[in-house]
Each structure stands twice: as structure tokens, then as C-alpha cells.
Amino acid sequence: MTEQLPQDVIAQLTAMGPMITPELVQGSWALLTPFHEKAGYTAPKIDRDQRYGDHERHRLDVHTSGAGAGGDSGADNKAPVVLFVHGGGFTGGDKHVPGTPMYDHIGAWAVRNGWVGVTMTYRLAPGHTWPAGAQDVASAVQWVRDNVARYGGDPDRIVVAGHSAGCVHVASYLVGHGGGALDGVRGAGLLSGFYTIPDGDARSEIERPYFGDAPSATVSTLSGLLDAEVPLLFAVAQSDPPFSHGQVAGLTAAWFARHGSVPQVVWSDGHNHISQIGSIGVDDLALGAPLARFVNRVTAGA
Amino acid sequence: MTEQLPQDVIAQLTAMGPMITPELVQGSWALLTPFHEKAGYTAPKIDRDQRYGDHERHRLDVHTSGAGAGGDSGADNKAPVVLFVHGGGFTGGDKHVPGTPMYDHIGAWAVRNGWVGVTMTYRLAPGHTWPAGAQDVASAVQWVRDNVARYGGDPDRIVVAGHSAGCVHVASYLVGHGGGALDGVRGAGLLSGFYTIPDGDARSEIERPYFGDAPSATVSTLSGLLDAEVPLLFAVAQSDPPFSHGQVAGLTAAWFARHGSVPQVVWSDGHNHISQIGSIGVDDLALGAPLARFVNRVTAGA
Numbered sequence: 001m002t003e004q005l006p007q008d009v010i011a012q013l014t015a016m017g018p019m020i021t022p023e024l025v026q027g028s029w030a031l032l033t034p035f036h037e038k039a040g041y042t043a044p045k046i047d048r049d050q051r052y053g054d055h056e057r058h059r060l061d062v063h064t065s066g067a068g069a070g071g072d073s074g075a076d077n078k079a080p081v082v083l084f085v086h087g088g089g090f091t092g093g094d095k096h097v098p099g100t101p102m103y104d105h106i107g108a109w110a111v112r113n114g115w116v117g118v119t120m121t122y123r124l125a126p127g128h129t130w131p132a133g134a135q136d137v138a139s140a141v142q143w144v145r146d147n148v149a150r151y152g153g154d155p156d157r158i159v160v161a162g163h164s165a166g167c168v169h170v171a172s173y174l175v176g177h178g179g180g181a182l183d184g185v186r187g188a189g190l191l192s193g194f195y196t197i198p199d200g201d202a203r204s205e206i207e208r209p210y211f212g213d214a215p216s217a218t219v220s221t222l223s224g225l226l227d228a229e230v231p232l233l234f235a236v237a238q239s240d241p242p243f244s245h246g247q248v249a250g251l252t253a254a255w256f257a258r259h260g261s262v263p264q265v266v267w268s269d270g271h272n273h274i275s276q277i278g279s280i281g282v283d284d285l286a287l288g289a290p291l292a293r294f295v296n297r298v299t300a301g302a
Numbered sequence: 303m304t305e306q307l308p309q310d311v312i313a314q315l316t317a318m319g320p321m322i323t324p325e326l327v328q329g330s331w332a333l334l335t336p337f338h339e340k341a342g343y344t345a346p347k348i349d350r351d352q353r354y355g356d357h358e359r360h361r362l363d364v365h366t367s368g369a370g371a372g373g374d375s376g377a378d379n380k381a382p383v384v385l386f387v388h389g390g391g392f393t394g395g396d397k398h399v400p401g402t403p404m405y406d407h408i409g410a411w412a413v414r415n416g417w418v419g420v421t422m423t424y425r426l427a428p429g430h431t432w433p434a435g436a437q438d439v440a441s442a443v444q445w446v447r448d449n450v451a452r453y454g455g456d457p458d459r460i461v462v463a464g465h466s467a468g469c470v471h472v473a474s475y476l477v478g479h480g481g482g483a484l485d486g487v488r489g490a491g492l493l494s495g496f497y498t499i500p501d502g503d504a505r506s507e508i509e510r511p512y513f514g515d516a517p518s519a520t521v522s523t524l525s526g527l528l529d530a531e532v533p534l535l536f537a538v539a540q541s542d543p544p545f546s547h548g549q550v551a552g553l554t555a556a557w558f559a560r561h562g563s564v565p566q567v568v569w570s571d572g573h574n575h576i577s578q579i580g581s582i583g584v585d586d587l588a589l590g591a592p593l594a595r596f597v598n599r600v601t602a603g604a
Contacts (some may be wrong), residue, residue, distance in 0.1 A: 004595070007598065007599065007602045010599070011602075090337040116355075142456055180334035188312055202592070237565060238563075240562065243465040245558060245562060245564045246558065246562075248554070248564045249554055249555060249564055252550070252551055252554045252555070252564070253551060253554070256547060256548065256551035260543065260547060261540075261547040262538060262543040262547045262550045262551055262554070262567075262569070263569075264540070264569045264571065265564075265567065265569060266569075267565075267566045267567060267568075268563070269566065269592065269595055269596065269599065272600065285591055285592060285595050289587055289591070290571065290587060293306070293587050294571065296309065297309065297312070297571065297572065300309045300313075
């Protein structure tokens, strides 16, 4: 079953325009939340606030069917794992906002697909600057490697997905900024993030608290992603800001020059930067279904 | 219900590589046909070989539910219409290959979505050169405008979709090469076609029989498509040849320069040039479902 929102709701989302304002965030979630409440946005079992490091924000939630951990069964019986990294402009956001679908709905979607879902929180700027986010993704992946088997998850079949600033951290992890190996990681979903961080005055107020004055060539991930060790799925929302569309244009040109093909990009029909990630579970054609297909493809086989 | 092929079938398609050979065509359809036979690939009623012009190939088939034409009911009760234009390298192909799903499966898919499906044949090169294909699309659209109401279709809510050479003809029609208005056309699906026709020695053996020596600037559609009167959905298959990927790379760059956004491109996960269009009805996430969402969006409202 692929859930779909009514046309009039899509039209209201589209009418909000592309700029990521507090009104856009609030308005998008206000439209989507009733559909999440109707569909249900929590997995049968959520094991919250597992510690993957020493900092207060080194926490993750594990979402499962509750049907049992598999225990001594072989890896063949273990499920793929999706690790989700939230957005929030480097200075905010959380894996879980009580009383809302954020981002338990990603865990519930993972479980409905037969996987284990993991949602993580990470350290924030300005207190923690580049490459703290990438380091935290690497540490969370290592936690999954070490612990997910007892939840029925397969430590050798992990897909990491990040949205917005979380996508930037995932990309940074993939190209090695955070240290840590990619062992067990089968693919990554890079959802409405950015891969080229400009220098100097072109660096935005969103980027500066996290990247400081670190050189573009050091912190940008585009060239590294072109030779990523794992398959990548990119996404951009129809009403993402021009900046996000520009990232996809630059990515597409560089990828074609490198590979003679264009990268897999999901263009989330009808959605904005916020509703794109909120669409998972209630409007799956926009992103959830193609992302699920990608996860199934890259985790197929032992 | 969104149909999906098993992973091992996808893997076999992917293993065939990108080159469009007779083996690829035959092998792709051999893999897909059993799934079409199981799912059923014919609409309840097919009214074949309606004449939309004087030439022997000026024929189209109308696919409906057979539930009645609507008769005197208002336009509100009439269904969107999808007009499909087949591929075949400008010199071959047909709307209907008896005993196979080609391309009745597109008509059946349209009817399952609640629309009227129309599949058309057109004149071929080398006997008929540019802009004969665009003229034929224009004539078929006019036939739909004049006749589809008696099949329960809405002459004011038409979406035209073309694959490969058929996509080239649709693009050419959209930018005015074929004459004829776009009245009633609400959008277009441009599926694995090409929009820049090179000059001179760079013109391929596929292109030359149809375009002859007509200048690139005259026959290319890219710049016109950037200002198309109707919404466009583009598609490219994962295993489309590098040439097709290059078209999308060029399109994306030009579109971003013109609009500050990237165009809607469906990247058909796991598929090649042939299986992409064959996937409709048996692996809908690859193309059928996003194309259906597009049709519903652009035909919403009176």
C-alpha cells in the first residue's frame, strides 16, 4: 500500500512557496500531522535514548516490531537497518519531538517495511563545529554495528539517511570527515542536503556556525561523493529553495562528467523542504516508496 | 496497489547493460511479459484503429473501462485522457504488437487509473521526415479533442506521453514543430527521449533518417521546452545509454539556469531503455506510479 495525500493538501503545500521559514515548518506539519495520526506513526516497540557516546545528545531510539530479537538466529534472519539523521540547520532539531510524528514516523515506516529503524540525535553548533556531526554519525553507525543484532537487525546491512543538515553530516561521514569505517553500510539516502560549502562571504548564516571559516575544499563533500563506496539516493523537493535545486544541478553535472550517467535523484512531487521528510508514511510516492525500493535493492543478498 | 517486480528480475535487467540492441529489446520483454500476462494487460474495451488522418499509419486505439461513455453528462464526469506515443528509432514500432503487451499495457494502466487511454501510431522515416512525427501527434491530439467525449474522456484534460523516438515527437509537437494548438493539453511525459539533435557528423545513424540535414537549431527542442506551456515530467532509466543520461544532464543545467530549479525527472530504478516503458503495470514505482501522480496533479480541477 502506497499512501497518498489528497490533491487539495498537496496544493496547499505547494502554495506555501520554497522559503524555509518558521511558518513553513509549522504550516507543513500542521497539514501532515492529522494524516500521521490517522495512519499511526509509532512502531510497536521503541527503545528510547540508547547512549552511543558521552555527550548528552549522543542518543538514539530503536524502532522494532516487538516480535522478538532473533537472538541466536543467523544473520540470514536479521533485517536491514535504516539509521535516520534529522535536520535542523546545524543548531537545532531532535530525533524525537514528543507529541508529534517527528521523527518516530521514520522508525514506524522502517518497521512497516520489515526493517529495524534507528533515529539519532547529534551534537549541535555553535558549541560543536565541523566535523562533530560526521563524527557522531560514525559513532552511531558503530553503535548499530555492535548492538542492533539484539533488536533483530543485521549489522552488515545498514542504510544511513539524513535530511537537510543531517544529510550534510551523512555526506561528510561518507567521505571520511568523521573517521570511522563504512563497514556494514550498504547505501545512503541524501535528502535535501548540500554538498558544496562556499567560501567567504558566500557562506550562509546557516553554514557559518557549524563550518566556521574552514576552507570550502576541506568541508565540501561533492567530489568525494562522486566516488562514494556505496550506492547513493539523492532527493530534492519540488518546492525546495533555489539553493537546494542548485546543489542538485551541480551534483548532476559533476556526476555526469565523472560517470557518464546522472545520479538517482528523487524529485518529491508537490512537497517543500519540510513536508518532503514529513511525507514518509502518509504520501509515500513523494519519497518513502522510492527510498524503500532503494533500501531493498542495496540490502538484497547477504 | 503499486506493483513491484522481484529483486532477482530487476537484477537480471540491470545485468543486461545499457546498449539498445535487439537482444536487449527481446530479453527485456521476455522477462516482463510473464508478469504482464499474470496481471492482465488489456483494458476491458479497446476500440482499435480509429483513423486520425489519411495515411495508413494514422491510426489510434482507444482503451476504456467499457462502463459507458458518459453521453450527455457534463465535463465534470469525464475522465482525463492519456495519449501515448510509442518509440522505435523513427523507422519502426507500432502502437500494438498482437500477442504482446506492447502497448496495450499502457492503455490498461490508464484505465486502471480511471482515465481513458489512447495509443497512437505515426508515419515513419525515411519515407516521412521531420516534422512528420510532430504533425501526427498534433493530428492525434485534435482527434482526441473531437472524439474522446464519446468514450467518456474529457477533451480539456489530455496528457501526452511519448517514449524514445515517440518522446522526441511529443517534444517537437510541444514546441510547435507540428503545428496545431495545445488546447486541452494539461501536461506531457517525456520518457527517455532527446532534446538536442547535433549537427553534422555528430548526428547519429538513428537521427539521420528522420532529421536529414535539418539544422540542429531548427529541430532541437531543448530551448523551447524550457518555456513549455504545460508542466513536464521527464524520465530516464538507470541503464539508459550514456547518450540519454547526457540529455538529462544538459536539460537539468539549462532548466536550472532558466528557472532556478531542476526539472521533474523520474530516474527509473533498475530499468533499461526498454524495460522502463515495459515496467508500467508490473513495476509501477519505476515510472507508472510517479507518472500517474503527475497526470492526476496536472488534470486536477476543471
